[in-house]
Amino acid sequence: MGYSCIRIERERDGYEVRCTDPAIQKQNESRKTGSDSPCEPWKDPEVEFYFDTKEQVLKFLTSAMDIALPADTYTSTFDKLAKEAMK
Secondary structure, three states: OOOOOEEEEEEOOEEEEEEEOHHHHHHHHHOOOOOOOOOOOOOOOEEEEEEOOHHHHHHHHHHHHHHHOOOOOHHHHHHHHHHHHOO
16 A cells, blocks of 8 residues: 555455554654664554444544545645746
8 A cells, every 4th residue: 555545445344444644654754764873663654443334434534534645745745846837
């Protein structure tokens, strides 16, 4: 699974929702990796949630979508900068 995504899977007795945690993703991007300092461990930014019903999944997605899928991503930020430079 890539950055900034949400995946829903049907399980035998409910639903599993996996999404990217932006806080963990940001922490991974800013971690120190130089030879001078100890390397900070990379953490998997994917988090999992389990729900019993479709209604619970939809309620969760309504609140979590803007957090897990931000409007400004690495690619969209560069797109905006390129459009401004072409003006």
